[in-house]
Amino acid sequence: MRLRRNLTTLSFLAPALVGIAVFFLYPLLSAVYFSFTKFDLLTVPRWVGPANYRRMAEDPFLLQSIRNTLWMVVVFVPVRIIGAIGLSMLLTQLKRGAGFFRTIFYLPALAPPVAATIAFVYLLKPGTGPVNTALGHLGIEGPLWFNSPEWAKPSLVLLGLWGIGDIMIIFLAAVLGVSPSLYEAASLDGANAWHRFRYVTLPSIRPVILFAAVTGVIYTLQYFDQAAVAGSIASGQAVTGGGISTSFGYPEGSTFTYPLWLYTAGFRYNALGYANAMAVALFVVALAVTVILLRRSKAFSGEDQ
């Protein structure tokens, strides 16, 4: 009887268990092993000990890519969270058309990243783009956006703000879930709108902020598509055709993120051992960030609610 029940359970889980073993555990362990070897697509892995990790310590490209990715984590993640909270607060205050505005703010989050990036590169084209043309009418000389090393990452942040809808929806649900009695109590105590937000809304949605921060960091650590496409289109070169573009990071390496360097090292320079060392480092960071979420969050505890 017990055996039969276990077999039934197993029949539900078997595909997922195989998936975890083949597409998660096996490649993860392989990456750790490969990170101590040197090989390319044509040669057999040769054990070199910690040489790849030593090389990471003195790799200028790696340093640059870490700096870019850190910049994105420090700017992109908070800006997106603050923007999403702001938008969701605005939506809850609207008496008319809230559903319409919610749809408008949400939809861009679904746009294919490649299509969205193309749209923004056109929108922000330095010479003839509509944004700089409009700024010109106001007497302001617009920046070079995706073509300027200083402005390329802020342009990516703008693009990310356009796609803010998914976390906005999560915050909206959280804000709407705050108990009205808390607001009433605060109002009786004479709290104004800002105080109600600061002392009622914000503490109530704190778990959601943590969730958005952790998933935001994870998302930023793997930030690839928009950086690759923006660099290649702004530079006027195609990104594919053999798969590897020489335009990654354009202009002047300012959009060269950690995953871009990992991909380039592995599949353009065929330094597969080195790419795996970078992958292991990425895994350690992502795991550390995930553990923060798992330890602080109820939804992920695995217990029945």
Place this chain on the structure above:
Amino acid sequence: MTTPRRVRRQHRLAWIARHSLAIVLAIMFVTPVVYLFLISVMTSNQALTSDYWPDTWHFENYVRVFETTPLPRYLLNTVIYAVLATLFMLLSSVPAAYALAKLRFRGRNALFLTVICVMMLPPQVVTVPLYLMWARYGLTGSLAPLIIPMLFGDAFCIFLLRQFLLTIPSDYLDAARVDGCGEWRTLLRVVLPMARPGIAAAALFQFFYAWNDYYGPLLYTSENENAWTLSLGLASFHGVHHVDWNLVTAATVLAMAPIVVVFFFAQKAFVQGVTLTGVKG
């Protein structure tokens, strides 16, 4: 007690300010797509200028982009990838999510934590070993390395479905079991009909993920143009058709269009799905 006029006026001003802000933001959110569309119906020459408004409207650009580029091929590949990935994901992930939500077994929490870790794993961590594995079987240069794994569960969808299935009261399942239903029959007969919104949300997420995916197709198919998807094709159009911006933008609008259509038909399931993954914090 009547509200003083001053307060009433302040309320009205605040109302106007909030709605004006919402309208301005809404215009900013739709501008990129409207602008893309306007360029896509210009002549190639006008598309190179800083004009916003087409002098003459050339809707035939949308036909031309099908005739003069491999867009039909890209579209077909994208549909195959998105549809198969979604179907396979449902077959493998719904039972797993059901077990995690409703069955008791040893190691359930550990398994759930593992699913979370897989979900949080940046794809680049396992890119090289997986690429080598698929290359060994000669499947690089095709979309198979992106479709086949969906037969073995998708971590994010398992998580989403599990969160949804938790909201179904276990009483219904117990009633079915008392009536002599086995677990599989309980899942198919009782749970599936009740879980339709959650399943719809997971299916939509998976479909959109595949439709929008760029990294996966770039990794596995860039060597074989016959297997390229829309995202990959769009990114390379710029090199091939660098003068015909009207055609590039037309293709870009076409890549966005299905997403908008699907969203309007399934908005409720979708919003519910987004909420489920995050709100329980």
